Every structure is written in structure tokens, then in C-alpha cells.
Amino acid sequence: MSIRTLDDLLAEGVSGRRVLVRADLNVPLDKQTGDINDHDSASAPQGGAPDGVRIADDGRIRAVLPTLSALTGAGAKVVVCSHLGRPKGSPDPAFSLRPVAGRLGELLGAPVHFATDTVGDSARSTVDALADGEVALLENLRFNAGETSKDEAERGGFADQLAAFGDAYVDDAFGAVHRKHASVYDVPARLPHFAGRLVLREVEVLSTLTGDPARPYVVVLGGSKVSDKLAVIEALLPTVDRLLIGGGMCFTFLKAQGHEVGSSLLEEDMVETCGNLIERSGGKILLPVDVVAADAFAPDAAHDTVPADGIPSKRVGLDIGPETVAGFAAALKGAKTIFWNGPMGVFEMPAFANGTRGVAEAIAKSGAFTVVGGGDSAAAVRALGLDESSFGHISTGGGASLEYLEGKTLPGIAALEK
Ligand code: 3PG
Ligand code: MG
Numbered sequence: 001m002s003i004r005t006l007d008d009l010l011a012e013g014v015s016g017r018r019v020l021v022r023a024d025l026n027v028p029l030d031k032q033t034g035d036i037n038d039h040d041s042a043s044a045p046q047g048g049a050p051d052g053v054r055i056a057d058d059g060r061i062r063a064v065l066p067t068l069s070a071l072t073g074a075g076a077k078v079v080v081c082s083h084l085g086r087p088k089g090s091p092d093p094a095f096s097l098r099p100v101a102g103r104l105g106e107l108l109g110a111p112v113h114f115a116t117d118t119v120g121d122s123a124r125s126t127v128d129a130l131a132d133g134e135v136a137l138l139e140n141l142r143f144n145a146g147e148t149s150k151d152e153a154e155r156g157g158f159a160d161q162l163a164a165f166g167d168a169y170v171d172d173a174f175g176a177v178h179r180k181h182a183s184v185y186d187v188p189a190r191l192p193h194f195a196g197r198l199v200l201r202e203v204e205v206l207s208t209l210t211g212d213p214a215r216p217y218v219v220v221l222g223g224s225k226v227s228d229k230l231a232v233i234e235a236l237l238p239t240v241d242r243l244l245i246g247g248g249m250c251f252t253f254l255k256a257q258g259h260e261v262g263s264s265l266l267e268e269d270m271v272e273t274c275g276n277l278i279e280r281s282g283g284k285i286l287l288p289v290d291v292v293a294a295d296a297f298a299p300d301a302a303h304d305t306v307p308a309d310g311i312p313s314k315r316v317g318l319d320i321g322p323e324t325v326a327g328f329a330a331a332l333k334g335a336k337t338i339f340w341n342g343p344m345g346v347f348e349m350p351a352f353a354n355g356t357r358g359v360a361e362a363i364a365k366s367g368a369f370t371v372v373g374g375g376d377s378a379a380a381v382r383a384l385g386l387d388e389s390s391f392g393h394i395s396t397g398g399g400a401s402l403e404y405l406e407g408k409t410l411p412g413i414a415a416l417e418k
Helices: 006-012 059-063 065-073 098-108 121-128 152-163 182-189 197-210 226-236 250-256 268-280 322-332 354-364 375-383 399-406 411-417
Strands: 018-023 029-031 053-055 077-081 112-114 135-137 168-172 193-195 217-221 242-245 290-294 303-307 316-320 337-341 369-373
Touching: 006 065, 006 168, 006 193, 018 065, 018 182, 053 098, 059 065, 059 098, 059 375, 065 077, 065 098, 065 168, 065 197, 098 112, 098 135, 152 182, 168 182, 168 197, 168 411, 182 411, 193 197, 193 411, 197 337, 197 369, 197 399, 197 411, 217 226, 217 322, 226 268, 226 399, 242 322, 250 268, 250 316, 290 322, 316 322, 316 354, 322 354, 337 354, 337 399, 354 369, 354 375, 369 375, 369 399
Parallel strands: 018 077, 018 168, 077 135, 112 135, 168 193, 217 242, 217 337, 337 369
Antiparallel strands: 029 053, 290 303, 290 316
């Protein structure tokens, strides 16, 4: 691989140089009180950041600290940029990175200078005022249409403005490397470019899965939609020894097996595809044999465990059942490599968290090399209070890790290779 790394940049010396770091600080926010769009109210903090916003999971902020600390420690002027959520190309206070700047500063143990725009007056003056070893965070990249534009010229114009803030570029936004966006794909064409520590570690780990994983290699997939996972299932089937399927997507597979799924999540147009996958998998695909079915999609809904072939017509499946957890645990025991993406049920509601917890615990104690992929599964590990260190690697990328496993060219990685 011809990628230059952060260590190469540090070896050149960065003291007094401006280093533009693309991070993925797209963290889940809890909106605690009131209307978060009510940012003009007198109670809103200065600068228009929405009031009552709490960072629900700061894993992605912590994941980028090694790169940032290495740069500040070496005396660089560090300019961090990121997206948050999916605003539509213009400023939207609900997606401000301001709360992230606060948390980043706490974790770094040094103030983070926040620019209230991305490439405007505030960004220019904030970057100009940086002293050696200081950090600035620019406002959400996606407040600018050029960031995600499909038009090369429009993206390029925005990339020119961003690139003006750096003498070198470091990509540490693994979660966004599958996006052909200005800050990911076009900026590295304009500046000397380097892979940050997080990006390197993610690629190193995921490449062991696509290379020659120790066997048995077992993959656990969950999450709500089959259509999101279809390409990765296709890519994984020839490689894996077992593919365990839970989460909302399992109901489309159960339907393909001829079972009724009540009012559970169902992608009608994927039923036939799922049937073909089951058939072609030669027994590698393992599906739930029981599910927790509830009266409604609500934390306090009445619910019971029912056989997967006996879901009552008015009930909604919100978790895999205990017999399924035991079967999945048996398949995970003795595995040498495990990749897990997607929760097994609605883990945010305690009544429907047992499947995700049970499978996560089985993965953690398997003795295998374990990789947890994706925002939701990583958040589940932390939300359920599981010990993060009992997993080999917790990826910060959901879509990015899946596309990597699909064998796709990732624009952000390709741009670093040039
Ligand atoms: C993610 O959370 O998946 C990454 O931050 C990428 O965000 P996106 O899916 O909105 O491009
Ligand atoms: Mg995504």
C-alpha cells in the first residue's frame, strides 16, 4: 500500500504547520428538553447551539484522540473538520458541531476553538488565530452544498476553500471513507495527505477479515433492513463458515421460509432474494427459532416469546428469543474469527435488549478474534455496559466497514493511495 501515514508526517515535522484533519465526529445526540430548533431562545448558549443536547455516545470522539494528541504534542496547528447527521447543504442548528467541540476539549484536556461556519469568516479567523499545539473545530461540513455534491466542480470549489486551511491533510474519518465527498475525496488531491491512526487501524483489522481469517469464521448480522445488507451478505457467503441473522431484517428471511411474521418489519420485495440466499448458502445461514413478539413498538408493550413459525398476526417481533440466543451462542463458541454488525433487537428498550446482550456476551467470551462493526452495534456494546476491551476491535464505521468487506473501492482510501 502506498499510503503515507501520520508517522510519516510527524517525521517531516509539523511544528507551526497547519494540519487539516478530517474526523468522523458524527455522534448520536440525545435531545433532552424542549424543541431543539428553538435555538434563538434566550436560554440557548451563545453562538446558537441548540440547548439541552447531550452526546449519547462519544466513542467516535475518543477514537480520534490518538491522532489529534500526536499532532498537538508535536506542535501542529490542528484544524478539525467533520460532518454531523445529514443536514441538507445549509446551516441547520440541530446539527451543529458545537456540543462536540465542548466534549472534544474535555477529552483532550485543552480548549477547542469552535468556528461557527465551515469556510467563512469565523473559520478563517479561528484558523488564523491558532497557536502551535492548539485545536480548532470547524462547523458541520454538510452545512455547505459543496461537501456532498455529485458535481465535481461544486465539490472542488468547496475543497479548495477547505484545503486553504491546511499545509497537510490527515484523514482519520474511517466512518466516512465510503463517501465521495469533498473533505474525504477532493481535499487529499490538493494537499500532501496522510492516513491517521484510526484509519490505519481499521484498515489493518478489516483486511484480516477479507484476507485469510482464522476459521471457523462466523458473521453475525442484525439491524433493520435486508436491503442495506444484501451486498455484504452476497460478498460474505462464499467466505464465512456461518452467517447468523437476527434483528429486524430476520423477519424477511423468516417470511422467505414460509412463516407469517405478523406486523414485524418486512421488506416484501426482498422475500424472494432472501429465499435464494438461504438456498444458496448451503446451510451456512442460521435464522431465529424463537422471537420476542410484542403488542406494540413500545418499551412497556405486553410481550412473550413465541416460536419463529408462530408469530401471532397482530404482534411485532422486537427481539430474538432465548432459544435463538443459545443456538447462536453455540455457533459462536469455538469460532476463531467473528464479525458482528447490527443489533439483534430493539436494544434501546430494556425489554427487547436480551438478544443483543446475549449475542454480544457470547461474542465477547468466544476466545475468537472479534470485530464489532458499525455505529449501532458499537453503541449497543457501550449502552449495555459491556466491557469494550473484551472485543478485539470496535469499528467506528458502519457503512464503511460493510463496504470494505464487500470489497468495494472506498473513495477516501483510494484518495490517500494516490
Ligand atoms: C455514519 O455514521 O455512518 C458515518 O458518519 C457516515 O455518515 P453518513 O452515512 O451520513 O454518510
Ligand atoms: Mg451511515
